[in-house]
Amino acid sequence: MRLSRLTSxxxxxxxxxxxxxSETITYxxxxxxxxxxxxxxxxxxxxxxxxxxxxxxxxxxxxxxLKLEVQSGRPAWxxxxxxxxxCASASRLGLLEPLxxxxxxxAGLPKGAYDRDWVSPNxxxxxxxxxxxxxxxxxxxxxxxxxVKRFKGARALAAFPQGMLELALLADGVEPSKLYPLDVExxxxxxxxxxxxxxxxxTTGAQSAQVLKDGEVDMIAIWGSRMSAALExxxxxxxxxxDSLINYNCFAVPKGSAHKELAMxxxxxxxxxxxxxxxxxxxxYYGPTNKDAYxxxxxxxxxxxxxxxxxxxxxxxxxxxxxxxxxxxxxVPRYKAxxxx
Amino acid sequence: xxxxYASRPSGVLARDILLSAPAITAILAGLFAPLALMFVLxxxxxxxxxxxxxxxxxxxxxxxxxLMTTFKVAFAVAFICALLAYPLSFFLARLPPRPAAAAFLxxxxxxxxxxxxxxxxxxxxxxxxxxxxxxxxxxxxxEAPLRLVNNMTGTIIGMVHVLLPYLILPLYANMRAIPxxxxxxxxxxxxxxxxxxxxxxxxxxxxxFVVGLTLVFTLSLGFFITPAILxxxxxxxxxxxVQFALTAYPHWGAAxxxxxxxxxxxxxxxxxxxxxxxxxxxxxxxxGEF
Numbered sequence: 001m002r003l004s005r006l007t008s009x010x011x012x013x014x015x016x017x018x019x020x021x022s023e024t025i026t027y028x029x030x031x032x033x034x035x036x037x038x039x040x041x042x043x044x045x046x047x048x049x050x051x052x053x054x055x056x057x058x059x060x061x062x063x064x065x066l067k068l069e070v071q072s073g074r075p076a077w078x079x080x081x082x083x084x085x086x087c088a089s090a091s092r093l094g095l096l097e098p099l100x101x102x103x104x105x106x107a108g109l110p111k112g113a114y115d116r117d118w119v120s121p122n123x124x125x126x127x128x129x130x131x132x133x134x135x136x137x138x139x140x141x142x143x144x145x146x147x148v149k150r151f152k153g154a155r156a157l158a159a160f161p162q163g164m165l166e167l168a169l170l171a172d173g174v175e176p177s178k179l180y181p182l183d184v185e186x187x188x189x190x191x192x193x194x195x196x197x198x199x200x201x202x203t204t205g206a207q208s209a210q211v212l213k214d215g216e217v218d219m220i221a222i223w224g225s226r227m228s229a230a231l232e233x234x235x236x237x238x239x240x241x242x243d244s245l246i247n248y249n250c251f252a253v254p255k256g257s258a259h260k261e262l263a264m265x266x267x268x269x270x271x272x273x274x275x276x277x278x279x280x281x282x283x284x285y286y287g288p289t290n291k292d293a294y295x296x297x298x299x300x301x302x303x304x305x306x307x308x309x310x311x312x313x314x315x316x317x318x319x320x321x322x323x324x325x326x327x328x329x330x331x332v333p334r335y336k337a338x339x340x341x
Numbered sequence: 342x343x344x345x346y347a348s349r350p351s352g353v354l355a356r357d358i359l360l361s362a363p364a365i366t367a368i369l370a371g372l373f374a375p376l377a378l379m380f381v382l383x384x385x386x387x388x389x390x391x392x393x394x395x396x397x398x399x400x401x402x403x404x405x406x407x408l409m410t411t412f413k414v415a416f417a418v419a420f421i422c423a424l425l426a427y428p429l430s431f432f433l434a435r436l437p438p439r440p441a442a443a444a445f446l447x448x449x450x451x452x453x454x455x456x457x458x459x460x461x462x463x464x465x466x467x468x469x470x471x472x473x474x475x476x477x478x479x480x481x482x483x484e485a486p487l488r489l490v491n492n493m494t495g496t497i498i499g500m501v502h503v504l505l506p507y508l509i510l511p512l513y514a515n516m517r518a519i520p521x522x523x524x525x526x527x528x529x530x531x532x533x534x535x536x537x538x539x540x541x542x543x544x545x546x547x548x549x550f551v552v553g554l555t556l557v558f559t560l561s562l563g564f565f566i567t568p569a570i571l572x573x574x575x576x577x578x579x580x581x582x583v584q585f586a587l588t589a590y591p592h593w594g595a596a597x598x599x600x601x602x603x604x605x606x607x608x609x610x611x612x613x614x615x616x617x618x619x620x621x622x623x624x625x626x627x628x629g630e631f
Binding site for chain 1: 401591
């Protein structure tokens with residue numbers, strides 16, 4: 001009699017407990033210190049507020065990995081973080097779940113910071129950085145980067161074209177307002193002109209920070225967070241916001257995700273002013289997209305950091321996400337062919 | 342020689358097949374099935390229809406350049422490995438047993454370290470401010486640091502390091518089997534050591550040499566990690582094109598076509614090489630010879 005009671009209690013527990021266990025959300029990003037900071041600033045707090053569990057993953061190249069995950073029918077990722085133009089591209093390929101905008105509130109976000117399948121929690125930048133021990137005066141703009149006679153030294157550009165073509169055109173004298181649609185031929189020719197001085201075409205953010213830190217190159221076009229990582233590690237780094245590019249970072253939910261509702265709630269929480277206010281603290285050169293975050297009021301120290309981003313935003317040129325969503329596929333082989341010649 | 346199955350008691354064949362079944366299944370499922378799938382996918386376009394557009398893509402200059410680069414690097418690596426491995430194997434083959442065992446251990450040591458670790462180690466050594474440049478500058482041999490990595494040079498150095506044992510091993514085995522008395526015999530016939538080498542020794546080492554070179558060359562064709570890390574983004578070898586095709590196109594077909602092209606190329610190369618040295622049978626001392 002007692003044994004059967006025990007078993008029925010155990011059976012009840014076995015059925016009841018899973019219902020109260022929390023869901024695990026798998027967040028996939030580009031890895032490294034950037035991912036650590038994004039998770040610390042937004043994802044971890046948001047998941048805690050939504051009573052979920054966090055599991056992290058990284059990818060080498062987002063679109064191919066996303067394709068693999070979605071094609072399997074049961075993607076291992078619930079939230080994926082990419083660059084804005086990559087989200088737009090993935091959206092066109094049908095790899096993302098349309099966001100439920102009843103769950104994900106976009107109040108406070110500027111118009112370009114969201115689309116049917118993705119939202120942007122923060123900006124990121126591409127800027128000109130150099131070794132201040134090699135160039136104490138430092139280049140002032142991209143024309144100086146391209147001036148291999150006055151500024152002799154090794155350079156580094158990204159191994160992908162988005163952002164790089166814009167820099168080449170700016171160096172060639174194109175007005176920022178007249179950049180798009182990009183004159184791809186002109187940009188490729190301009191980059192080709194300094195090809196011999198480009199020592200490294202970097203493929204990952206961590207590599208870009210490493211080559212700057214090691215002194216493998218003297219000048220680099222680099223993401224803001226990686227530049228600040230190199231700076232924090234004690235390397236002699238100089239940088240300028242002049243002619244920097246600004247783009248949206250994005251969160252999206254892979255198509256077929258098993259936890260898509262919770263994932264969307266987490267993303268929605270990450271966009272709230274309270275969570276967005278973490279960004280100036282942890283990612284000073286990047287800024288929150290939700291303007292309402294600034295209404296919350298920051299300490300003087302954080303305000304200083306927030307000002308860094310505001311200064312940059314004032315001088316930065318926005319990257320046109322739609323242009324790259326449409327032309328990335330066609331431009332990448334031409335860019336790689338130019339590098340390899 | 343084991344007896345043929347025809348002259349064995351019945352049931353032995355069935356037993357042997359049963360015992361090999363797990364291994365055969367693993368190979369079929371893990372190797373042949375994915376290859377077959379890759380082959381099929383390479384003939385499908387974005388909409389899932391049968392088409393050869395993926396292979397037509399490979400005829401574009403972008404891909405042809407990649408093919409040229411891959412062959413150039415593979416040839417360079419095979420050539421440098423040959424230059425380094427032949428004298429080394431010659432020396433190893435003539436060592437007495439104990440030092441030979443120790444030397445062999447040193448040759449095999451790289452096998453016990455992961456390729457990734459070795460490749461990154463080369464990156465650190467060959468960097469602009471790395472150990473090699475620092476040493477050369479300290480010795481006064483160079484003024485400015487040499488560009489030894491993040492280009493084809495660094496990639497070739499890394500690949501030679503990884504592939505050298507693959508050439509040393511067959512060559513060593515072959516050289517070991519050649520009796521030292523052949524040199525004496527040649528000199529009694531009036532040959533100088535140089536002539537003995539050219540006319541007797543080198544031709545006898547050809548089977549092992551060719552096997553090793555084939556191995557090194559075909560392995561080089563498929564290299565991915567080393568050009569990715571040591572190439573500085575400038576070097577795309579055929580395997581890197583597979584990665585590129587995976588990300589660049591919305592369907593897997595293009596990447597599969599690149600993979601199938603590499604497979605077919607490698608198979609035909611191996612076939613050509615094997616046929617061309619068919620007359621060079623592996624040398625073995627016959628009874629009565631020293």
